[in-house]
Amino acid sequence: MKKIVVVGLVFLALSCKGKEEESFGKQEETTVSEGMVAEKQSPEKLGEAIFKGKGNCVACHQVDKKVIGPSLQDIAKIYKDKNADIVTFLKGEGEPIVDPSQYEVMKTNFAVTKAMSDDELKALEAYVYSNLK
Template sequence: MKKTLLAAAMLAVVTTPAMASAQLAQKYNCLACHSMDKKVVGPSYKEVAKKYAGDKGAEAKLVAKVKAGGSGVWGSVPMPPNPQVSDADLKTLVKWILSQK
């Protein structure tokens, strides 16, 4: 019991917001179409951050876009809707993506 609690406490200490966000990207299969720094099927996270840098409404726009899906902004390949992703996780993911440099 003590070892389990110690392991959980250590994990909480070393898990950063960026690590948690990357884990969410894996959990929701975002990495099947996106990567950190190069185009896969969709744009890289760095490209997204660059495109929306300085746009005060970017977070809300991207949360809605990821939830509902869409096409036309990055080419003809549509992004499917992701209604299974909670609003809290969407906000965390989008904030993380927009923070990429």
């Protein structure tokens, strides 16, 4: 009688393991297809939409020339050179490194950027870097 119980337990353990592996495999499949969906709306494209849309960053930033704020090419270059983090800056948790003398003007936007999700901020960052020459 004892033996049957032990065999039953071993069998149960084995069949559970099999199920775990199976569902793990399925999980991997979904991740891949999600990645394919994300490819359609790339972070750069989403970032560009926010930059020109609800972020209204375009009011002060142009791609290749300084207007009120530095150009995106300058920002991208300096952030890359210094290995700095645009997302952290936009959360209001960083230091200005491009044009600190004008920081007060940029600061007014943190009310907008702080309300954005991490994904939106990362998309903005991707868009800024996509202008790197």
